[in-house]
Amino acid sequence: MSGRPDPKAPLLDGIEALEQVLAEHPEDPVVATIVAHAHMDLAWAWRGTGWDVEVPVRNREAFAAHFDRAGDILMPFDAKDADCPLLAAAHCTLITGRGGSPREVVSRYETWMELDPKNARAFRAMGTQLLPRWHGSYDRLELEARRAAGRSYDLWGTGAYTWVMFDAIAQDSKACARLDLDFFLDGLTDILKRTHDQHTVNLLAAYCANTMGATPTGHDETDYIRIQIAAAADEIVREYLTELHPMLWAHAARGFDNGLRVRCADKFAASGQADALRYLSQLFRRELATGKSIVFTQNGPELQSG
Template sequence: MVTTPQIPGLATRLAAPARLLATRLGHLARAPRRGRPAPPPVPGAILGGRLHAPVLAASPESVLWAAMRAEHAALAAEGRWAELFAVLRRADHARTAAPGGRRLAALVSEGARMPLAQALARRDWPAALAGIDRLADVQAAHEDDPMAAHLLAQAHLDYGWARRSAEPGPGVPREVWQDFLHHTALAEAALGSFDPVEEDSPLLAGTRYLLVRGIEEGDAHCRDWYEDWSDLDPTNPEPHLTHAVHLLPQWFGTLAGFEDEARAALRRTRACTGASAYALFHLAAAEMLGDLPPGANLALFVAGLVDHFHATGCQYRANIVAAALTELHHGLTEAPPQRRAVVQEALDDHLRNSVREFHLSAWENGGAGISYALEQVFGRDLARGEHVCLGPEGLVTRLPG
């Protein structure tokens, strides 16, 4: 019998909920307040002071994302909608990626909806509805612009999901459920006749996909709409993270069929992103299940994590993958040696050849997790008194002095 490794909390950090449970890997890092510079290195006792590499409270990428949101929130606040829609359209059509892989169009959209997001975070429903009304007025003034339709539709989806998610316990009160369905219908109406494929718009495709949560035909549409979204932007992780959640039993799928769905996603995108889609599917599922789904192929999952890093080669993803591999390693202490070896080899290679700085926000236990990872890879050298330092590509060990 093959056991599935337990990785408690992994998916929460790697596929944290934003518009939907486990929609964006990019929300792993907790962005500092907007307008602040990147945080300085954090002093501490990682390896008793024997780590000589930058250790940051949060990733520079997340700081930049916050600045991008703030810049476009300011455009919206000043009513410069035509300018904002032009930026949004260009970024969407070009599939422009910000550092860390997040789509610039998504960041611009989030900036334009920032007052709504802030109201929803406070659960200030009247203020949120007022924000939606403002976007409805904007859409009415730009009714031929698909970007205006996207913003209004996404605002309705944000509100409906926030209302539904705010209720404690397993049940949702009838009036809240009806409100959720009502705003899903309003989102569908806002999108109108704009077709994501005809408009060449991954942003519209992502908004349309989220309708599946609140329309009667959600089961019938989810796979086709996922394929449209993924085909429009095949290197974007968000379609995989979003769709995978809806292939679980609480939505439109089964655990027995999940592995086949993950492998189908892998086949669709292997030419451009390797095995990353497979890993992303399983991360999204783990967010809901608390563990990797039964039948997950450990070697393929690890390969997918590594491919996810290589898609950008950035230190943001380097830390995501390092933290994931570390938790996998820790969870396999009683597994057969050959299974541990798969993770050990990947962690060793990743730290030595890819990691050049550490972001504490990516690690569940902060410095303790980083120390554990370094000890698994450099344990013998550390026992001889060596220190961990930056090398040509990643981390190396050297004697002090």
């Protein structure tokens, strides 16, 4: 997102149509959530993802106006009363855009986690928002990651600590340097023990290999942490991977940037496929050197004679 919408884009046509739908269904929390999200998406399109000082006044005003409208739309609806995780997520997006204290931000995310405890996105998003750049501090990030692990231990083991730190340490070198590495790696193991879907396995493998295994930052403490996490990809692939999801590997190589512009989905996926195959070729180089091939089965990778 550049913060510069196409001047020829009919920006108001779509949102006006959605507002009309909302007017026809004023008490429907799902419709309200969809329209509010549309306003918040437009807000971020105006603002971009740069620092505040880099955003022109006109863009900041448009950003604020769309978030104000989203707030008005969501105000009548309580996520807990509606038992609606979608609505809870929208309230999280709202407060992170409009601003709030760390306590308020955490409270919103705790509601989302309570309503949808298996959704790792809630934990990941909270971690990002607790970085000093946004609404928190390094101490608050560590505290809330540990609290999340305690609250969700029956479901994730120590995995919630890992989920909360997941994107935060990829984006912020100081947060990475302060990481409790053993706790994080234990969390990775707990996640994999508790979920066997290949989306999660690919996500974790690609994150370790592509995101944390990327170019060194030049900060010794940060790079040490990243190297240790990157090394965890080997066991994830050997023990848990049964199929390849190229799109996840492509996103991982770009730090899971939600503002990334993908001009061609096929080429983007192909880049992820190439990254994954490059990593797998390196991981299994000794086996491949003997003339054998690696085949991924429902039981994991298996060696076959060429």
